[in-house]
Amino acid sequence: MSVRLPAALAAVVLLAACSAAPSKAPSAPGASTTPVAEAPVATHADDNLNAVAWSQTAxxxxxxxxxxxxxxxxxxxxxxxxxxxxxxxxxxxxxxxxxxxxxxxxxxxxxxxxxxxxxxxxxxxxxxxxxxxxxxxxxxxxxxxxxxxxxxxxxxxxxxxxxxxxxxxxxxxxxxxxxxxxxxxxxxxxxxxxxxxxxxxxxxxxxxxxxxxxxxxxxxxxxxxxxxxxxxxxxxxxxxxxxxxxxxxxxxxxxxxxxxxxxxxxxxYGAWEPALFNNDYTAPRDERRRQKIQSLRFD
Ligand SMILES: [Mg+2]
Structure with a gap:
């Protein structure tokens, strides 16, 4: 990746990654009860889902x-x-x-x-x-x-x-x-x-x-x-x-x-993203997200 984290910060991010408790995804109405993915699936909304889906499928x-x-x-x-x-x-x-x-x-x-x-x-x-x-x-x-x-x-x-x-x-x-x-x-x-x-x-x-x-x-x-x-x-x-x-x-x-x-x-991903939160990867994920939302235009 072009944007790399300093080693000290990588540890912080690693901890954050570990704290996101993965669990089984909820079933959609009418969906089969058979698990479709073997790996744990995060249940919370992910800000990167649309970006990754677009990159892979569009x-x-x-x-x-x-x-x-x-x-x-x-x-x-x-x-x-x-x-x-x-x-x-x-x-x-x-x-x-x-x-x-x-x-x-x-x-x-x-x-x-x-x-x-x-x-x-x-x-x-x-x-x-x-x-x-x-x-x-x-x-x-x-x-x-x-x-x-x-x-x-x-x-x-x-x-x-x-x-x-x-x-x-x-x-x-x-x-x-x-x-x-x-x-x-x-x-x-x-x-x-x-x-x-x-x-x-x-x-x-x-x-x-x-x-x-x-x-x-x-x-x-x-x-x-x-x-x-x-x-x-x-x-x-x-x-x-x-x-x-x-x-x-x-x-x-x-x-x-x-x-x-x-x-x-x-x-x-890319340098455009940390530019939105002052390049501060030590900030908690929610805080970085808050600053990213603040960077949006509403009119
Ligand atoms: Mg690149």
Missing amino acids: IEHDLIYRQTYRDAQSRLLAALADKQWDALPKDDRVAPARGLKPAVVLDIDETVLDNSPYQARLVRSGGEYNEAEWAAWCNEQRARALPGVVAFTQFAASHGIAVIYISNRAKDLDQATLANLRKEGLPVSGPEAFLGLGTFVEDCEQIGTEKGCRRQLISHKYRVLMQFGDQIGDFVTVLANNAAGREKAMTPYMDWIGTRWFVLPNPT
Whole structure:
């Protein structure tokens, strides 16, 4: 996932997850009395149910991915031919792009791989994100490729364009992640093909989980034709994760959306959510929920 919790906070979330007492779901009128799910099912309303259900079952979700990758593919060769074309943000373009090998840069989770089954498990249990269960899911290597991405990345690779994945998955998930990508038919080759959270970049100070240092690393070797992600942090460094900071980070690049930067939908998690409760995961779940409701517009 692109949004990770600090280790100390992860323990708090884990406790919260454990305290959500799962129990058998009530039967609907006329429903069979035979249990349909073996795992415990949470009985309370879950704020993520609609988001996860939409991601997994709505054809509109799949169409947005296909539309995005198809559109990107239709523009890719023109970007390749235009030697001035570069999709790295200015702060990360630390070496001139001219003459460098071409590349496309993609985030992994909810950009390339579909982790909605992990979110579905949280809906079923009533739990919240925690690192141990997330790692277990990643190690299953069962995430499916999202619609359109295999064709796009194979097209890029077939034209000599390097396919680079920048992910915030923890370092101990590197091998499982690469295996999952390959199983799904995604091209993985070259020393910079996968830059996970454990990537060390000399002379660059990593800010939290921001991807700027890794973008700077590839700026020395590649001219980046396009970037893909489900979080704005997949494209540019976000110095303040609040509404104003998020807008400020994107404002210089609005003309690049849909031409150099391709943004995919993620209603199930992301930095947009903690931005609504001041990024304070130590706040109780009900308090975070209260602040999220406060952030809504009613007229
Ligand atoms: Mg992502």
